[in-house]
Amino acid sequence: MFDTAQELLDKIRLGEDNFLELKEVTFSEKKIKGPHPDGLADEMAAFANARGGVIVLGVDDHREIVGIPPDRLDDVERYVVEIARDRITPPIYPIVERLELPASDGSLRPVIRTEIPRSLFVHRSPGGYLHRVGSSRREMEPEYLARLFQQRxxxxxxxxxxxxxxxxxxxxxxxxxxxxxxxxxxxxxxxxxxxxxxxxxxxxxxxxxxxxxxxxxxxRNPQHHLPHAMIQAVAYRGSEVAEHVGDVSYQLDARDIKGPLDAQVVGACNFLLRNQKVAASKDVGRKDIPQYDMTAAFEALVNAVAHRDYSMSGARIRLRMFSNRLELYSPGALPNTMTVDSLPFRQASRNEAITSLLAKCPVPDDINGLNTSRATMMDRRGEGVAIIMERSEQLSGRRPVYEMLDDSELRLTIFAANPQGNPE
Incomplete structure (x- = not known):
């Protein structure tokens, strides 16, 4: 939107409209005096709730290019980014660009072009739920707001x-x-x-x-647009987080696992392999016994990336490993009429396109311990939960537990095997 300096300059000369807002930046000694942070947050949220737009910082109400002092550009950019992150719910991630535009006297003056794309979500700012109408922002009527929530x-x-x-x-x-x-x-x-x-x-x-x-x-980097679409993995030293409050070493390992969904599954499996303990049996002939069945873990992770609610901004899949169990948290309520008890017997999906693609995506060959006859990540027959339950119980002697938390997050607990052997 107004991608070149000339296009932007031509648009500024025409004045503010549905897609353009002009703001002069003023200072009081070292602090930014204007635009007010709440007002700027309202403008950004209004654009995001409508069809997107551009805010040009460094242009006054008379469409004059007054510019921003070059030594204050860093401060202004940081000001914009922090407002978008801290004063808008869910946060907005604007595209911030510095460029020079000619003033009326012909001199080039620095401005900051801030583009706010149309959002997938509905955003609330200090002024409430706003949207852009012409050259102004307006609070949405309840009926309009309800429709927008439904659409998005x-x-x-x-x-x-x-x-x-x-x-x-x-x-x-x-x-x-x-x-x-x-x-x-x-x-x-x-x-x-x-x-x-x-x-x-x-x-x-x-x-x-x-x-x-x-x-x-x-x-390769879907998180550029969908920053919450990732797996947050942490391995803890003991059986509870609270046991190690104040101990900087209570986390053995921590990773934010990103990339396309199949790569996230591989990354999470490798995280589990790296941090689980392996015991040697005392029977005749050495046999390594891991804490977790990798085929069950693979199925659980595939289900998590396939069925989580991606419309929940800021919510991530969480993998937590403790000394005696692993917990996998998947954002979103169960789809349709599914219940926790019916998971092993029924199937339903909120993400038909994702599950269809995973059903065409080849199974990776770089996960140690993965034992599956399938050629693709999903089989669409709904057998994943049964595999998780049966294989995990065979290894640990305890059946995994699914729980719904606050009707907004599904937690799967898989208990670690405790073989009679010598842990390595």
């Missing part, structure tokens, strides 16, 4: 994982990752294939863009 939630006719990600580009979808979903019979070109796989859709401006599922399975 999983209850939309278009499932959340099939929604377009604003400002994402097709070039972000890696050819090698996309080609994994081709079969010998596939004759479609890239554009057609992406649409058939629900990895790309046309937005309201008829621009073909990646969907949530497309980025999660076809981008």
């Amino acid at each position: 939630s999983q209850s939309r006719i278009i499932r959340f994982d099939e929604q377009v990600v604003p400002e994402a580009e097709l070039a972000e979808l890696d050819n090698a990752l996309v080609d994994r979903f081709r079969t010998r019979q596939t004759q479609d070109d890239r554009t057609t294939l992406l649409q058939k796989l629900a990895m790309a859709r046309f937005d309201e401006r008829e621009i073909l863009r990646p969907t949530v599922a497309g980025l999660l399975m076809g981008s």
Whole structure:
């Protein structure tokens, strides 16, 4: 939006509208006096709740390029980013760019161009729930707000994982990752294939863009647009976090596991392999006995990335390893009419595009201890939970436990094996 300096300058000369806001930056000694942080937060949230827009800092109400002192550019950029992060719920991640524009006297003056893409979420700022109407921001009426929540939630006719990600580009979808979903019979070109796989859709401006599922399975860095779509893994020293309050060494290992979903599963499995203990049996002939069955862990992680609620901004999958168990937390309530008790017997998915892609994605060959006859990450037959329960119980003697926490997070607890042997 207004990508070149000339396009931006031409737009400034026409004045503010649905997509442009102009702000002069003023200072009081070392502090930024204006724009007020609450007002700037309101402007950003209003754009995100509408169709996106650009805020130019360094232009006054008369459309004059007054600029920003070069030695204050760092301060102003930090000011913008902190407001977007701390004063808006859920946070906004603006695209901040420095450039020079000609003032009326012909001199070049620095300004900061802040682009706020149309969001997948509904944002609240200090002024409430606002949206952009013409050159002003307005509070949304209750009926309009309810419709917007519905449009941008999983209850939309278009499932959340099939929604377009604003400002994402097709070039972000890696050819090698996309080609994994081709079969010998596939004759479609890239554009057609992406649409058939629900990895790309046309937005309201008829621009073909990646969907949530497309980025999660076809981008090397989906976290650029979906920063919460990751696995947060921590291995603890004891059986409880509280046992080690104040002890800096209570965490044995910690990782934020990113990348496409299948790579996250591999990364989490390798994290588990690296941190679990292995015992040697006392029977005739040495036999290594791990704490966890890797096939069960693999199934649990695949289910987590496939079925979590990606519309919950800021929520991450959490893998917590303790000395006697592992806990896997997946954001979101159970889909449809599923219950914790029915998990081993029924199947339902909120993310049809993601599960379809995982059912076409080859099983990785670099996970030690993985024993599966499947060729792909998912089999769509709903056998994953049964595998988790049965294989884990065979190893540890205890059946895994599923629990729903506050109707917003599913926790799976798998108990560690405690073989009669010598831990290594």
